[in-house]
C-alpha cells in the first residue's frame with residue numbers, strides 16, 4: 001500500500017520547510033509514504049525548497065493556473081506514482097500532520113473513499129466572526145447540494161482513495177474544495193469526515209485577497225455547481241420565478257380590465273406576456289441542460305476508462321494487472337482486459 005501526500009503550493013518557500021518537516025515518514029497501514037509538491041508557477045523558490053527537502057516529485061507549472069488545476073494535477077501524478085490513498089494538505093502548516101493517520105483510517109477500513117478533515121470552524125478562535133459565519137454558510141450550502149453531512153467543506157486536509165481519485169474531475173478553475181464534495185455526493189463516492197487540529201497561520205491567504213473576493217468566488221462557485229449538477233432544478237426554479245411574476249402582473253391586468261376597462265394598463269399585459277415567454281424558454285433550457293448533463297456523465301465514464309487504460313500502460317496497480325474494485329462501476333469489458 002502506498003500513500004502519497006500532495007501539497008499544492010503558491011509562493012510557499014517560507015512555510016514549506018516547516019510543513020514538510022512535520023510530515024510523517026511512515027503511516028500505519030502503508031508500506032510507503034511519498035510526498036508530491038505541485039508548484040503553481042510560484043515566483044519564489046518554492047520548487048527548489050521542495051527539492052532540497054527531498055520530496056519525491058515536484059510538478060511545476062510554468063505559469064499560474066490556480067489551486068483547482070494544481071489539485072487535479074496532483075491527483076493525476078499521485079495515481080501515476082501508484083498511490084492507493086492520496087492525502088492533500090496545505091503548505092502553510094495549518095493542518096497538523098499527526099492527524100494524517102486518523103484521516104486515512106476510514107479509507108483503510110473500507111468505510112469511505114473520501115475523508116474531509118473537520119477543523120470545527122465554528123470554534124476556531126483564530127478565524128474572525130465573519131469568516132466563521134461565511135464558512136458555516138458555505139458548508140451548509142454544500143451539504144444541501146451534495147446530500148452529505150460534511151461540516152467543514154472548505155477544509156483542504158483530505159484523504160481520497162485511488163478509486164475516488166480516478167472518478168473526480170475538477171472543472172472549476174478556482175478551488176477544488178466545494179466541487180469535489182458535491183461530486184462525491186452526486187457520484188455516489190462514500191464521503192465522511194474526521195476531526196482534525198488546525199493552527200493559526202499568520203501569512204495572508206494565497207487564495208483570497210479579502211472577504212468580498214472570498215464571498216464573490218464562493219457564491220459564483222456554488223451557483224455554477226448548482227446549475228451544473230442540478231440543471232433541471234436550477235432552470236425550473238429560475239423559470240418558475242419568471243412565470244410567477246408574469247402571473248401576478250397578469251392578474252393585476254385582469255383586475256384593472258374588469259374594474260375600469262383596462263385602459264392605460266396595456267404595459268402590464270405586455271410585461272406579463274414577455275415574462276411568460278422568457279419563463280417558458282428558461283424551462284426549455286432546463287430540458288436542454290439536463291440532456292447535456294447526461295452527455296457529460298457519459299464523457300466522464302469514458303474518461304474514467306481512459307485513465308485506467310493509461311495507468312495500466314504506465315505504473316501502479318492497474319499496470320500490475322490488479323482488477324478494478326468491485327464498486328468502481330458496472331461491466332467494463334475494455335478496462336477489464338489484462339495487459340498484453
Ligand SMILES: Nc1nc2c(ncn2[C@@H]2O[C@H](COP(=O)(O)OP(=O)(O)O)[C@@H](O)[C@H]2O)c(=O)[nH]1
Pocket residue numbers: 007008009010011012038039040065066067068070071089090091092094156204205206207208
Ligand atoms: N497551486 C496553487 N496553490 C495555491 C493557490 N492558492 C493557494 N494555494 C495553496 O493552497 C493551500 C491553501 O492556501 P491558503 O492561502 O492557505 O488558503 P486559506 O487557508 O484558505 O486562506 C496552500 O498550500 C497554498 O500554497 C493557487 O493559486 N495555486
Ligand SMILES: [Mg+2]
Pocket residue numbers: 090092094201
Ligand atoms: Mg491556509
